[in-house]
Amino acid sequence: MSLFRVDPDNPFSGPHQNQPVVTGGVSMDDANIGMILIHGRGASAQSMMLFAEEFTRDDIHYRAIQASRHTWYPRSFLAPKEMNQPGISSGLQFIHEEITQINNAGIPTNKIMLLGFSQGACLTTEFAARHPQYYGGIVGFSGGLIGEEVKSQNYSGSLKQTPVFLGCSDRDPHIPQERVDRTEQIFSQLEADVTKKIYKEMGHTVNENEIKFVNGMLNNM
Known part of the structure; x- marks a missing residue:
């Protein structure tokens, strides 16, 4: 089964579309960097804004996205992917929508960091x-790639x-x-600096x- 990938011409519609987004930091017009924050199971977008207090740069626009019913997908991230649909695809679509929103404000993708914790880290990676x-950067705090197994042939391209x-x-x-180790392997295969x-x-x-x-990553952007 091929993996879902966002198609800008045919957007996916699922439980997380039209969910709230909590914003913080400077406005998009004043920002040099955008950060999308993805919360864990049972948490909230608002809780992720606590990270904004930890980062030293003062030119970041934060956008924390909210999952429907506080959960991106129902089962363990180690379950077969089809058991966690449509949540996974809907969450991936949500991230894409927020990147587009930031891009439209004039901030390029190479100045955008995606940061997730737990279930949010799984979705981020x-x-x-x-x-x-x-x-600009990818941060996975306590998470890894999703699925019962992670097959290298399912992932291609370059993270440059x-x-x-x-x-x-x-x-x-x-x-x-072991899943964090496997995630590292896949990102290395995709030519990321892991x-x-x-x-x-x-x-x-x-x-x-x-x-x-992560502060060091931000300072190098």
């Missing part, structure tokens, strides 16, 4: 892997050395380290070292 081009950060605990209750950090017994959270690294 899946979007970038299915739609490779040069992004896009900076990618993958951070996770070695004992995350939701994210097996940094993977595995933290001992961190749990399912984000730590200061990860925030520091």
Whole structure:
């Protein structure tokens, strides 16, 4: 089964279309960088705006997207993809719509960072892997590519050395380290500049070292 990819001429319509977007930082007209924030299962777009307080640049426009019923897809990200439809495709379409919104304000994709946590990190990495081009940055906090198995032949193209950060605990209750490792392999195959950090017994959270690294990514954009 081929993977869904966004078709601008034939947009996908699903549960997450027309959901709210929480914005922050400077206006798009005043921004040099756009950041799209994707929350985890049971969380909210508003909760992701807490990250805006951690980043030091003052020229970022933040857009946090909200999943229908606070969940991007119903089952584990390790389940067969078809069991998590139409949520996955609808979420990928939502990310594409927000990139287009930022592009239309004059900010190119190479100045846009996609950042997700947990279920949002899974959606973030899946979007970038299915739609490779040069992004400002891709950040997956405690997440990885979606599906019962991840087949390299399903992903093609080039991320053109896009900076990618993958951070996770070695004992995350939701994210097996093996899937983070596999995600790193796929992104390397797609010619991204990948940094993977595995933290001992961190749990399912984000730590200061990860925030520091992402600040460095932003400062290099």
